[in-house]
Amino acid sequence: MKRFIMAFIAAYIFLFVWGWLVNGVLLKDVYAESARLWRPESEMRSLFHWIIIGQALVVFAFVMLYASGFAGGGVIAGIRLGLLLEIAAIGMRLGFYAVQPIPGKLIFYGSIGGIIEMVIVGAMVGAIYKPASGKAVS
Amino acid sequence: MNWKKFFFAFIAAFVFLFVFGFLWYATLMHDAHREVATLLRPEADLKSYFGWLALGQFVMAFFFTLLCARYIPGGRAGAGAMLGLLVGLVYAGPHLISFAVQPLTFKILFGWIAGAVIQFTIAGAIIGAIYKPATEHIMYVREPSR
Numbered sequence: 001m002k003r004f005i006m007a008f009i010a011a012y013i014f015l016f017v018w019g020w021l022v023n024g025v026l027l028k029d030v031y032a033e034s035a036r037l038w039r040p041e042s043e044m045r046s047l048f049h050w051i052i053i054g055q056a057l058v059v060f061a062f063v064m065l066y067a068s069g070f071a072g073g074g075v076i077a078g079i080r081l082g083l084l085l086e087i088a089a090i091g092m093r094l095g096f097y098a099v100q101p102i103p104g105k106l107i108f109y110g111s112i113g114g115i116i117e118m119v120i121v122g123a124m125v126g127a128i129y130k131p132a133s134g135k136a137v138s
Numbered sequence: 139m140n141w142k143k144f145f146f147a148f149i150a151a152f153v154f155l156f157v158f159g160f161l162w163y164a165t166l167m168h169d170a171h172r173e174v175a176t177l178l179r180p181e182a183d184l185k186s187y188f189g190w191l192a193l194g195q196f197v198m199a200f201f202f203t204l205l206c207a208r209y210i211p212g213g214r215a216g217a218g219a220m221l222g223l224l225v226g227l228v229y230a231g232p233h234l235i236s237f238a239v240q241p242l243t244f245k246i247l248f249g250w251i252a253g254a255v256i257q258f259t260i261a262g263a264i265i266g267a268i269y270k271p272a273t274e275h276i277m278y279v280r281e282p283s284r
Binding site: 019036037038039043044047048049050051053054055056057058060061062064065068069070080081084085087088089090091092093094095097098099100101 | 159176177178179184187188190191193194195196197198199200201202204205208209210220221224225227228229230231232233234235237238239240241
């Protein structure tokens with residue numbers, strides 16, 4: 001449980017900072033090209049707690065997944081889980097692209113950022129979380 | 139990896155994700171989506187982007203099946219459903235973030251979250267029921283003779 005909490009906190013901090021860096025700084029101009037799709041900044045600020053809850057849910061479910069089926073495989077198993085989840089999520093992003101007029105480059109850069117993000121989250125969770133029973137998954 | 143069973147599980151998952159997506163998001167949630175029409179492509183444009191939707195479902199089904207095959211190498215619908223539930227929750231998180239940054243309604247937010255959780259739970263159960271490991275990966279332990 002202690003390892004679970006530590007992995008959750010470390011991955012959450014990374015996800016939060018990375019999300020801000022990619023979406024709030026690096027892709028800011030790309031988002032501005034499709035301003036009509038996004039809430040005004042003041043509105044986003046008032047709904048900021050939804051971002052915190054959303055990121056916490058991603059990390060919590062990720063650590064749960066790792067702990068229940070991949071734990072023991074260490075960093076490599078964590079990276080593998082992150083990669084599989086993120087590539088499947090790219091499929092979901094393509095679905096959004098089909099129905100929303102989101103710029104293609106936002107989907108592209110968002111997917112690259114997503115892969116880096118989930119690989120690092122997976123590595124962190126794999127390095128920190130250790131199963132109690134020593135069960136290993138290759 | 140039992141690639142024959144993997145292929146069947148993948149096809150079943152792809153068909154399910156596609157049909158569920160159509161029923162849930164395009165039919166049941168159609169009116170909710172029309173409330174935010176400016177966020178969506180015009181219906182006339184959707185046909186020309188259908189290939190992206192199909193490709194997305196294909197990628198999602200393939201990698202989700204791969205995840206299930208690694209996570210539940212022995213198969214079983216229940217274990218697949220559990221995996222699907224957790225994956226659905228991982229994907230529900232970005233919907234909450236989307237709600238904070240896009241002018242979506244609560245109805246859409248809850249519809250998307252429920253859709254992701256139900257869709258992946260059932261897809262996981264389907265894959266778990268179909269996928270079985272290749273027999274060379276099953277270990278038999280010989281009992282000592284009495």
